[in-house]
Amino acid sequence: MKAVRSLLDKLYTVPQLARFKPVIGAADAILYGTNETTHAAPHVVDNIDIKRYMSLVIVALLPAVAAAFFLFGWRVIAIIMVSYMAGGAVEVIFAIIRKHDIHEGFLITGLIFPLVLPPTTPLWVVAVGVVFGTMFGKEMFGGTGRNIFNPALVGRLFITIAFPAIMTMNWQTPFASGPEAITTATPLTTFKSTAQTSTINPSVVEAGTEQVLFTNAGAVKKATQNPQSEFAGVQVYCMGDAAYEKAAHHRRIEEGKASRLVSYGDLLIGKEPGSMGETCRLAILAGGLLLIGLRVSNWRIPVSYMTTVFIFAAVGSHFLPAKIAPPMFQVLAGGLLFGAMFMATDPITSPFTKAGKYIFGISCGVLTVLIRSFSGYVEGVMFSIVIMNAFTPLIDQMVLMFKYRPVKA
Amino acid sequence: MSTKQLFDGEDRKILKTGYTREHPIFVVGLGICSALAVSNKVENAIAMGVGVTFVLIATAVIISSLRSLIPQRARIITYMIAIASFVIIVQKFLDAFTPAISEALGPYVALIITNCIIMGRAEAFYVTRSVRHSVIDAVGNGIGYSYTLIAIAAIREVLGFGTLLGFQVTPDGWEKWVVMSMAPGAFFLLGTAIWISRAITERSSGEEEGE
Numbered sequence: 001m002k003a004v005r006s007l008l009d010k011l012y013t014v015p016q017l018a019r020f021k022p023v024i025g026a027a028d029a030i031l032y033g034t035n036e037t038t039h040a041a042p043h044v045v046d047n048i049d050i051k052r053y054m055s056l057v058i059v060a061l062l063p064a065v066a067a068a069f070f071l072f073g074w075r076v077i078a079i080i081m082v083s084y085m086a087g088g089a090v091e092v093i094f095a096i097i098r099k100h101d102i103h104e105g106f107l108i109t110g111l112i113f114p115l116v117l118p119p120t121t122p123l124w125v126v127a128v129g130v131v132f133g134t135m136f137g138k139e140m141f142g143g144t145g146r147n148i149f150n151p152a153l154v155g156r157l158f159i160t161i162a163f164p165a166i167m168t169m170n171w172q173t174p175f176a177s178g179p180e181a182i183t184t185a186t187p188l189t190t191f192k193s194t195a196q197t198s199t200i201n202p203s204v205v206e207a208g209t210e211q212v213l214f215t216n217a218g219a220v221k222k223a224t225q226n227p228q229s230e231f232a233g234v235q236v237y238c239m240g241d242a243a244y245e246k247a248a249h250h251r252r253i254e255e256g257k258a259s260r261l262v263s264y265g266d267l268l269i270g271k272e273p274g275s276m277g278e279t280c281r282l283a284i285l286a287g288g289l290l291l292i293g294l295r296v297s298n299w300r301i302p303v304s305y306m307t308t309v310f311i312f313a314a315v316g317s318h319f320l321p322a323k324i325a326p327p328m329f330q331v332l333a334g335g336l337l338f339g340a341m342f343m344a345t346d347p348i349t350s351p352f353t354k355a356g357k358y359i360f361g362i363s364c365g366v367l368t369v370l371i372r373s374f375s376g377y378v379e380g381v382m383f384s385i386v387i388m389n390a391f392t393p394l395i396d397q398m399v400l401m402f403k404y405r406p407v408k409a
Numbered sequence: 410m411s412t413k414q415l416f417d418g419e420d421r422k423i424l425k426t427g428y429t430r431e432h433p434i435f436v437v438g439l440g441i442c443s444a445l446a447v448s449n450k451v452e453n454a455i456a457m458g459v460g461v462t463f464v465l466i467a468t469a470v471i472i473s474s475l476r477s478l479i480p481q482r483a484r485i486i487t488y489m490i491a492i493a494s495f496v497i498i499v500q501k502f503l504d505a506f507t508p509a510i511s512e513a514l515g516p517y518v519a520l521i522i523t524n525c526i527i528m529g530r531a532e533a534f535y536v537t538r539s540v541r542h543s544v545i546d547a548v549g550n551g552i553g554y555s556y557t558l559i560a561i562a563a564i565r566e567v568l569g570f571g572t573l574l575g576f577q578v579t580p581d582g583w584e585k586w587v588v589m590s591m592a593p594g595a596f597f598l599l600g601t602a603i604w605i606s607r608a609i610t611e612r613s614s615g616e617e618e619g620e
Contacts, residue, residue, distance in 0.1 A: 125584075136597065140604065162588035 022095035026102040056296050057108050060287035061342065064115060067280030071174035071270055072119040079126050079276070083114040086127035090134040094143070106144070109134065112342060113152040115277025116335060116382070120170040120182065125163055129155040149389045150349050153382055160382070168378075171273040187262045187272050187333045188378040191325050194237055194261060200321045205229040213261070215317060215326040217242040224252050237261045239326055267332040278338040288341030297345040300357035301364075305340040306331055308365025316369060324373045336368065339381035349389045353399040360395060364388050420545050427549020434557050434599070435606040439525040444558055445595040447517050451574050454562035455555075456510045457517065460499040462551025464521055465530065466544055467495040472535040473543035479536065488531040489522070496521045526550060561598050565589045 011017055011024045068076045091106045113130050133155020138147045160167045171183050185193070198213035199205070205212055205223055207230040214220045214236065220243050223229055229252065236258040238244040247258040266272050270280030278284070291297040309330050316324035330336070344350060344364055351360050364384045371380025433439045440461070447457045471491045472479070479487050500518045503511040511518065521527070530550055535543040566572055569589030571579035588594045 122584075132597075135601075140600075158588065161591075161593065162586045163584055164587055166584065 019096055022100065022102045023092060053296065054108050056294060057291065057342075058111060060291045060296075061108075061111055061115070061277075063283035063286045064277040064280065064338070065111070067270055067283040068115065068119070068276040071279060072172060072276060075119055076114075076276055078123060079114045079117065079119075079121060080111065082123045082126045083130045084110040087113070087130040087134045090131050090139070094139045098143075100143070106134065109138070109151045112277075113155050116152065116156050116275045116338065116343075118167065118170055118274075119172045119276050121159075121166065125159055125166055128162070129159040131155075132158045145348055147348060148392075149386055150343055150346050153343060153386050153389075156382055157386060173273050174271055174279060183273050186274050186378070187267065187329070188325075188372065190261060191239070191329065191333075192378050195322050195325075198237060205231055205234060207232075209234050211235045211237065213237045213239070214243050214247065215239045215321055215329075217246050219243070220246045220250070224250050231257075233257075235259070239329055240264050262329060262333070264328055264332055267329075272333075275335060275338075278335040281332060281337050284337045284341055288337070291341070291345075297341075297347075298357060300354060301344045301350055301361040302340040304358045304361030305344055305364045305368075306336065308362045309336060309368055312366060312369045316373065320373075324369065330369065330372070334372070334379045335381040339385055340364075343381075344385050344388075349392060351392050351396045351399070353396050353403075355403075356392075356395045356399045359399075360388050360392065363391070420542070423542055423545045424549040427546055427551075428553030428556070431550075432553045432557070432606070433526045433529075433550050434554065435603050436610075437529065439529050440554055441599065443517050443520065443524055444554075444561065444599060445592055447514055448558050448562040448565055448595050448598075449569065449590055450513070450566050451559060451562045452510060453513050454558040456503065456507065457514060458551070458555025458558050460496075460503070460518060461521055461524060461526065461554055462548070463499060464492060464495045464524075465527055465547040465551050468492050468527055468531055469535045469543035469547035470540060472531050473538060473540045476536050476538075484532075484536060485528075488528060492527050492531075493522050526554060557602070561595060561602065564598055565594055569594060 008024065008028050012021070017024065065076070065080070087106060087110045091102055095102045110130065113133060114126060117126065117129070133151045133153075136158070137149050137151030137154030138144065141147045171186055173183055194211075194213055198211040199209050200213045201215055201219040201223075202209070202212060203222055204226050209230075210233075212223070212234055214223070216239065220238065224231075224246075231252050231254060233254070234257060236247050236253055237260075238247050238258060239261050241260070241263055244258065244260040244263075247253055250258075262272065268281045270283070272279060288297075288302065292299045292302070310327045313324055313327035313330040317326045324330075325333070340361075344361065351357050364381075367384030367387060368380040371377060371383050377383070427433075431437055434441060434444055443457065443461075447453045468488070468491050472488060475487070496519065499521065500511070503514070503518060530546060534546050538546070563573065566574075567578060568586040571577055571583045571585060586594070588597075
């Protein structure tokens, strides 16, 4: 270790490298911590600075990275490396032009960004996205701590709009490779397309029906108990294992005609296609709970976000089963868990007041379900977080206004 | 001596101001709406640039020669009448000779009437200055507007359509940047261009002050 220390000290004094001082400084701070002390109150006695604080987030992301590697193979590592190199280059260029230290936020952006991409994303698209996200999501506003939007989401948003074919049509089935592993549908897409062509939760299956979609076990029971139901030749799709179990072995439904649209267990362990880091929900939960346990991120946003999605979906799917997917599915599918745990909780772009955090989470939840159900896009997590990022300063301002009203004389 | 009288130092300064220090889009922030809308293809950008430059010059001639006759209270309406007449000429010309471009530009030719560059220059410059200086200013602003439009359109057309002036310049299998053919693409490019130009101006002006 002493050799590294003396090497760093020597590098500081080399005149030719003076321009690259930010790079050396960043390596120094990551390896040895910092001697800088806070200039203004409040003072907390701790030798942690943002670089080290952020490295805890990296640790929390590791389970998701490991799961992605396990599910999708070496390509994951290649995409992460491209993201770090392209985004890091932008970061270093701005640090040198603006003559400041390298901002540590990039360590996280560079890792979160690849995790929200489909595993088949071409590498040059990854580079375009991360460069755009770092420039327009962060540097344009003045760098880490001044950005309004989450830079990783800005990058993802840009390439989603720029290359819709690449970003929405090429997904990969986990544990598989080769051309047959490419699928055009994630569970959310499957639900949307099946719901459009099927009769949903009918209380009576009338003769001549071709496709039926049951979103819960209760609906299966209701339809099969009705003596007027006619199941001959009807293709039955079920959401979740409970409904499937009921339908698969029911005497009135023809053998082999019942199929499972989605298994909640598979969603949890990551066997369904999706973005690299969002599929293995168990790994995300582990990382997210670690962050909440260490008080690095706050529980209020993820909890209020996911609770809102659950409640809204439960009420909505009761009245509008064709449009709004059932609650368990909404919570487990897509990028909700990853978004709620790692992106909505970004301390820079989310409110700092307690009430503000609840407002942020609830609004994100409502928007997510609305976008998933009623827009042309199948996934709404990214959009809803970016939209609420824009409202964050307003929310904080209003909370403070109501809380600290000037005393009337 | 005679050449100097034809185009002296002040003329040159006015001309240069139009596309540098008082660049209509980058510095003054005028004419952004049309720059966003018609910069999707180079041929549209050229047509729009030429159209706006023509209207600018014609307006400069009319307004600056009538400047002593224009009543103070009715000056805006006077600009409008002059600008509208020339815009209609441009529009009819495009309709007659290049119907394809006319269709692509859509309502934006007619909207040159409300293009802030022309109104802004008329109010700020032509109504108080001589015909000669006004025309030079119009040319300068026209150059500034046109080259910006064409530069942005070139990037957008190559990325968004894979072509340049209608000819394919990218290899087969080129993935089109859909966002570049939409208005947001123009926003990002124009924003970046303004960002860079401001950063450069600030840096150079900061150095001048330092000296």
